[in-house]
Amino acid sequence: MALAVGMRVLTRALLRPWARGLRVAPGRTGPAAGGGDGMRCFGSPRVLVEPDPAAGVAVVKMRNPPVNSLSLEFLTELLISLEKLENDKTFHGIILTSDCPGIFSAGLDLTEMCGRKPEHYVEYWKAVQETWLRFYLSNLVVIAAINGVSPAGGCLLSLTCDYRVLANNPKYTIGLNETLLGIVAPFWFKDTMVNTIGHRATERALQLGLLFPPAEALRVGVVDQVVPEDQVQSTARSVMAQWLAIPDHARQLTKTLMRKPTADRLLTERDADIQTFVRFICRDSVQKSLHAYLEKLKQKKG
Numbered sequence: 001m002a003l004a005v006g007m008r009v010l011t012r013a014l015l016r017p018w019a020r021g022l023r024v025a026p027g028r029t030g031p032a033a034g035g036g037d038g039m040r041c042f043g044s045p046r047v048l049v050e051p052d053p054a055a056g057v058a059v060v061k062m063r064n065p066p067v068n069s070l071s072l073e074f075l076t077e078l079l080i081s082l083e084k085l086e087n088d089k090t091f092h093g094i095i096l097t098s099d100c101p102g103i104f105s106a107g108l109d110l111t112e113m114c115g116r117k118p119e120h121y122v123e124y125w126k127a128v129q130e131t132w133l134r135f136y137l138s139n140l141v142v143i144a145a146i147n148g149v150s151p152a153g154g155c156l157l158s159l160t161c162d163y164r165v166l167a168n169n170p171k172y173t174i175g176l177n178e179t180l181l182g183i184v185a186p187f188w189f190k191d192t193m194v195n196t197i198g199h200r201a202t203e204r205a206l207q208l209g210l211l212f213p214p215a216e217a218l219r220v221g222v223v224d225q226v227v228p229e230d231q232v233q234s235t236a237r238s239v240m241a242q243w244l245a246i247p248d249h250a251r252q253l254t255k256t257l258m259r260k261p262t263a264d265r266l267l268t269e270r271d272a273d274i275q276t277f278v279r280f281i282c283r284d285s286v287q288k289s290l291h292a293y294l295e296k297l298k299q300k301k302g
């Protein structure tokens with residue numbers, strides 16, 4: 001039932017004008033294309049997929065410049081790529097990384113949550129929910145190669161992965177910093193963090209809106225490994241090999257066992273969660289905070 005609802009959201013998204021023609025954008029043969037067996041890079045304008053069929057792995061590169069903010073279009077393209085890889089028996093694992101230098105993802109797109117109509121907020125929030133559910137419950141091994149800063153929704157996306165490798169650069173902070181924007185991390189953001197670093201550490205991190213630099217992120221457990229920047233991709237590949245050596249069915253069932261209770265909470269409260277989000281985001285005080293935050297980002301330049 002829940003899956004059917006998810007499929008409807010995805011199907012509706014695919015029917016949108018900007019989503020048409022996104023299914024395959026054939027490109028050059030990928031550098032990771034498994035010794036020239038002819039499998040090409042594919043993807044969409046904002047998501048580049050580099051397949052390595054020999055290894056059963058695809059590198060999914062987010063490229064929504066300037067900051068990989070998770071706009072509605074971008075989320076839809078990510079979902080389409082994920083679905084395509086999940087439906088292709090060649091692939092058992094994905095490495096999720098960024099094509100935008102120094103930025104993994106700036107999180108949810110603030111312009112999707114500012115000055116729009118309630119119907120837009122509903123549509124946007126459904127896509128955010130769907131992305132979390134799909135990545136969190138994916139049967140594939142998903143490893144995040146975090147090669148840039150990763151606040152809020154960017155951090156959440158990495159937390160849906162099975163393993164996180166972070167580049168050792170003090171600028172590459174990671175965390176759920178929503179309170180700094182005057183907003184609140186929804187319960188399923190919070191649950192995902194609790195499942196990763198525990199209750200007390202989450203309580204502190206979320207209330208203070210902490211963005212952890214690499215050493216701190218490793219210490220608290222937000223990431224699993226910190227490596228020199230030029231070793232992020234190779235480390236993600238080695239870790240992937242280790243995970244893929246485990247019998248797939250046993251690993252998948254264990255993942256489901258661990259994650260389903262958390263996902264079920266959102267699945268049963270999905271509509272209520274949308275209403276809560278829309279009510280919250282429509283508040284004058286919240287809109288003011290978000291506008292002020294966006295303005296601050298813009299003024300930073302000048």
Ligand SMILES: CC/C=C\C/C=C\C/C=C\C/C=C/C(=O)SCCNC(=O)CCNC(=O)[C@H](O)C(C)(C)COP(=O)(O)OP(=O)(O)OC[C@H]1O[C@@H](n2cnc3c(N)ncnc32)[C@H](O)[C@@H]1OP(=O)(O)O
Pocket residue numbers: 066067069103105106107108109110111149151152153154177178181183184185186276277280281294297298300301
């Ligand atoms: C009771 C509770 C019930 C319900 C819950 C309700 C609400 C909660 C809902 C949602 C949770 C929210 C989750 C989020 O993810 S919110 C987004 C959080 N993200 C951030 O705080 C990051 C903001 N960005 C930055 O800090 C920097 O941009 C960054 C460090 C990523 C990069 O810095 P850099 O100097 O390289 O670039 P900038 O010049 O700052 O930015 C370039 C350009 O991009 C625009 N920008 C940046 N981030 C975003 C974004 N998240 N969304 C949209 N646009 C963004 C920025 O304004 C610049 O634009 P322009 O000036 O036009 O070039």
